[in-house]
Amino acid sequence: MYIDEQAGFTYQLGNTFKIDSLNNYLPKAIDSTVNSKYRIEQNWKPVSIIPKEKLSELNLPAEPSWLKYYKENSNKVSYLKNIGYHYNHVGASELALDPLLKAYDIEPHFDGLEFELSFAYNHLGQYEKAILILKRAIENNPKYFYFYRELGFSYKNLNRIEKAEKTYRKGIKMSNNNFEKSEMAINMAQSYFELRNKEKFDEWAKLTKKYAKKGSRYAQFIDLFEQKWNEK
Template sequence: MKRLILIVFIAIVHFAQAQQQHPRAMVDYDFIFDRPFTTCEKKWVIFPKAADAKNYAFGYIYMDEQAGFTFRLQGAFYIDEDKNFILDSAATPKNSITNYRLESNTRLVALVPLIHYAQLKITAEPEWVKSYYTISHDEAYRDFRRGFNFNAARQCDSALVYLEKVYQKNPNYSGLTFEFVYACNELNQYDRSITILQEAIKNEPDNGMFYRELGYAYLGKKDYDDAITTYQKGIDVLGDKADSQKSEMAINLAQVYKFKGETDSYQEWGKKAKLWAPLNSAVYKHIVSLGF
């Protein structure tokens, strides 16, 4: 089953636009656009250009502790017949800072070749970057935020590395349970997720997100009866309000009934899911794509 995107990012520009499926590597001039942005933290990168465009956009990727992976636009350049990188001053910010938050399916990038740093007037580490990585919080907070941001980028294997550190020291760290089990579920570690969530629900019986993730874990194990019970409980916990979380559990519940071959229940819960989903939300579009 396709997992719905749970994290919503803010605006992204045309050269970093999302695609319907995971972007493929591209070869353009001497560049090979084959690197996910999550592997380019604290690096200078180039985005692919349109076939009829002259300039390449380039800049620096860093992780903003609160906002996540961020691209700071440095400017634009073109390549002359001698393969020199020529800055386009008209397309280069002068007295302003232009940052873009990177989505989980942002296009693949290429690294700026070191031999062209001088032509682009950049250094390996820009002066401003140190202030962005000067963090006054404790180690647990830093690891938690990095885990959170890797989860948001759908790089859950990397997220779990940091979240594990926090979990080992303080399993009750604020906000940790959801991020931890979300990563476990994405990595098919369903038994671990179930164990943690069963205990967490005892302490927070009205936390809808816990039921959503627990139902997903049961669904991953094809334990359909427990998935049904969990999703129905989670929907009840959320009460009469209609929102994406309730709708997501409803459409997942519909899918469970579909797997069980119970067509009437599938249709019933699919219709409820659509009714509860906010218009134009990701979950609404997903439900419509299923024919409801």
């Protein structure tokens, strides 16, 4: 199993084996026609790692020779950013940090890098670190609305509600993506629901409904908040 820079997590099947009653690993005769690749999606089939001490019984090296071609670019910013993206994409942001920080040290404003790094920090609850990255990113590229989406999320989770609201308004104004607008709006609606600020909640609930598709998860959240308003 390895990460393809473009395709993501990949499983390569090269051969099969069986385990006898004495726990010996017995490979089948090598079939050169067996060399299949599978892209690993979430909730993929269960797998097990072969113990290192059993590799020799299977006539396998510690690392397949072809894997070196995937590592030749391992110090390039584009490669490191893409690896970080694939970790973030499956919710493994703690593993995304290492390649993303290496890339950031080399070229901090590389396309997409600051977003992935701030996303990882936000996912891990390290909001102050995300804010530092995003402020620098916005100074360099003030028109990229995803930076405002992530920055608003950081402020919201630090209970800096006024800053979150101001930031989300900028993001919504810049964005041409209704789903992203609805996500920013629902975050503020939730904050004001928790603060019991009816006037502000109604304002952001209206924006959420404006941008969210009818029957979507965010639209349903607003319905739920409105139903529960008097129950809190």
